[in-house]
Amino acid sequence: MAPKEAKPPKDSGNTVSTPQQDDSLSWMPQGLRDMGLSTFLIVMAAITSRISQLSLAPVYGSIPSSVNHQAAIAASALIGWTTQWYWRPSGGAPVQYLPIWAACAPALTCLSFQFSDSLGLVWGPVVGEFLSCHSLVIPLVYAAAASYDGPDVKQTSSGPLAHLFSSVPSLGLFLALDWMMPEVVSKFIATWSFLNPFNAHLIVALYLALMLTERRAIAVATISIATVLALASPYGNSPISTTILNNTLNSQDWTLLARQWSNTGYLSVLENTNANYRVMRCDHSLLGGEWQLTAQRRNQGWKISESIYAAFHMLEAVRLMDVEPQIPDSEAQALIIGLGIGTAPKAFIEHGINTTIVELDPVVHQLATDYFSLPNKHTPVLTDAIAWVHSQAHPSLPEEDSDGSNATPDPIQVPEIKQYDYIIHDVFTGGAEPLPLFTASFLASLRSLLKPNGVAALNYAGDLTLPLTAKVLNTIDRAFDGHCALYRDSAPPKSSSPSEPVDTFANYIVFCRNALGPVTFRQPTAADFLDSISRRQHLYPRPEFAVEFPLRGKEGAEKEVLRDEEVGEWKREQEESAKRHWGIMRVVMPGRIWGMY
Template sequence: MTPRGKRSNAPAPALTQNNNAPRRIWWSYARLLLTILATLFLAAMSAEVSKLSLTPVYGSIPPIASLKWLRGGLERDQRYIAMIFSVSLAKMFFSKRNLGFSKYFATWGFFIPSIQSGLFSFSGRLGPVWGPRMTYLLTSVPLSCLSLLHLVNLIADTFPFAIFAEGAATHSLVGFCGSGLGTLLLAGTLYHFLARIKTYLENRLSMFMMLTSGTPAVFSRFGLQIVTTLLYAQLGASLEGFKLIFTAILPILHLAFVCPHVPLPYNTGVLNDTLRAEGYSLVARQESLTGYISVFENLNEGYRVMRCDHSLLGGEYLNKPRGSRYNEPVYTIFLTLEAVRLLQNRPSEGQLVATSKHNHALVIGVGIGTAPAALIAHGVHTTTVEIDPVVHDFATKYFDLPQNHTSVIGDAIKVVGDMQKAKEMRNTYDYIIHDVFTGGAEPINLFTREFIMGLSDLLKPSGIIAINYAGDLLLPIAASVVRTVESVFPKCRLYRESPPLQAPEAMDYTNMVMFCRKSPESFTFRDPVEADFLGSPARRQHLKPQHEIPASYFNSGRQQKGEILRRGQISQEMHQSTMASAAGHWYLMRTVLPDVVWENW
């Protein structure tokens, strides 16, 4: 007992390990949460970049369909049980006494671009269905599984389950699986829950990735894959993890000096050497909002085309015909769109020019600019709407699109909606040309009744609209587009690019142009005069519409299933029909250009 008035020299009670334990526990929980969120974000980002990397070879729709196929398969019961079993085996073989998951998925990401590049050379044999599936299964799926299993591993270390005790200690499969079915289900449920969060993040990242894709090289598809992998390595926060990255030196060297898909000067030279061996030459390329945009020339036949992913937006021959100021187009369907000017009583050539100078046209979708350039040449005040700035830039730099027109860069749905709200813009245009195509199929949102009604409000009562649809006319989606347009415009005439099939086939892929008016009265096209041709032999042959489609064509067979398309109410059957049309377009494009040209982008 301490005497009164005398202070004790005993030290004050120090903070013990138990006093700091709650703080450390909460800090470990916070670190775990941040690690989970960061890993899921990077896994989602990597999956989205992988999808973008496939679009130049397969188009935008087949990779999306393959992702849905993979996700649907993983959600089936039999896949769920296999997933639980894989979690068990993974924890058994990757216990703390072995290398962790983070050191593997950080390294695996470096190999993905090289593996994808190698698999692209088999795209012609795999096709648009199994090509993306096999690429996903050999690249992004292993990375995703390793990432999710790594998180299950971390969570199990923080909140120990019986599954991670006895079996993991003995490395016995029987003992491991016998540690309790309930805990196995718990681990599998955790894996499934994390996978759903990753899918949610992928959907949210989709538009962001499209907006950031492009120049500089770090924002290219393969550049973003490397950035994601470096962040994975940093997330591992382990010197051993960084040491394992040195095993990826070969794929990194492949990307830097051999891979044609990286937009660096040396790699572009490699790409051009490959294309020249096939008789083609790259003029320009850039990754942009709607996909991989490039301009290249056929050295043997003397024409130039613009490519968007696995589609061709148009082309023209490089040698102008005698007496013409313009190059001849490779694809004549764009000349047929100019027939909107032929909806008149036949005037003299002088009257024709005088009339055109008072007309206004709206063109939705620029492509290489064939139709708007012709309207401008005829003195029509032309406004173009193009969502992709690179497409418009390339059309003016490398093709015949002049700059003396009003150019609007933006989403046509928003642009037309804003015009529709402005009263002074209603009944403004004499001609409207609707010519949109991306990703191997028509963007279905630009064919809904709401969008077509917006165009109708902008069209003068005496005006005419031309709507180009490219797809398989035997599929229900084609009939849906026709029924949707005819629900807005009371009178339409339909024409196809090529003559109709003589015998029934499984596919009837072609361009179809719908000419429509706001009046229910019948209309015809006048015969063109010399001024209409602009000195072009191709216009002389293809300007006036040919190969009219009878009204009964879409009232039989599969076309009977066509429905009116409404914004936000597109049925699953219509989406499947669009995917089938995209597959048909893929096969058609492989007959236009050799496989090696599509595979080397």
């Protein structure tokens, strides 16, 4: 009797969309190939998570965009992970189309930015993050978990319990990578000038088309969509993208002069062609701006471009503080922590003061030079201010030779600390001041860089009634042994009725002395104004702008200082401050301009 014809096994239906295995990899065990594909998908999901955060930051601010991100991304991963236990369509057709969605998602996300005013800081980030992140992470984690069932699970069981234990590594890997990716992706985008989050999204889509689909039509469609968007979307960085962006901005009386992603986020220089002023933008905040010197303004008596913010000129008043002996400008040394557009540094340089500028972002320094006339006659230190200040305040002793002897002849010379006559501390990021630059340890190191009769000016924006603002100002005051005075950059607003609350949010300037004595200022001369009309109005701190330190003289004030280990405890107040700043920025520039980055 002839043997019966062998029949192929029936498809159990527990398959997932994975690319056809390359014949060149036939030597590799199937389990190892599945593990490699699963790992690739998890890496793409973690990269997508970080790219999404970078995409939202210019429109909603980096801090508001990150609220609840970790919880939401973990929930998305769990949804994708658990779905694959119960749903495995034959052929896995839905996942085949994921590359096309990945190519379209960034454009739809950017479209949602045009409704950021109406969506607000609650629904805006939710909608944007769903489009750019969660709608991709869920299917990616699903496909990764389904692809990696372990080397022998497919042959032994297809039950939920087996899938549960076999796919645990994919979920754990994703959560670990999502925790590590922010710094990696940010540095990568900052290193390559042709990259930005929008293009990075498209690159992810291209990789998915290469690895996830076996259909040529889907791959061609993904490549076509990604190419068109990279070239023509205003959120790309091709010459065509910039032209399209400026055509849109010009209708709103704005022009983009320069833009680049860097280690602090998205940076750009914009000019209002109607009111003739120029600003530098960092994500959803302004680092400064200038009224441009036009022919009409020359006829009105202007001689230079003028700052749009009074606080920057008030910081320059540190040079007017009464000290003994007075330091001639030609002999003075100044240290500036935080550059912005360089209003105060430019004034110091023009006065002939030897000026050192510490700025974290080299692109900020470049834009200040190219578009805000920052003179080259200064010492730039383009690094993290925290590490630099601590290293300058506590220089290391000479290293020992291999035999244990000192590299320098006895007696050992302790490295000398370079000290300054003036220090200006003006830092800002993400819609809130970076708290590590206001801790007691940092301020102590900063004070040690002052000469015995040196003076300092520190800028802090906040609400005077909030505990965090009170604590930061008290930390500054205690760091200088109470030799400080506190000023607003404008007159306190008055309520029109007893029931109407008074806005207590403002820029606060703290002037401090290193030596014992009251904080007083000499009267400025014509030379101090540097031909600036704005300096004549704002340089000298007005007595009516002075305010009391909230905690000075109160019991236990010496303990109310910000310590390094406490910075994370103030996350919630930092979030509230950033949200409030977001609303203020929307008054300075319309939402449509913030959305068209």
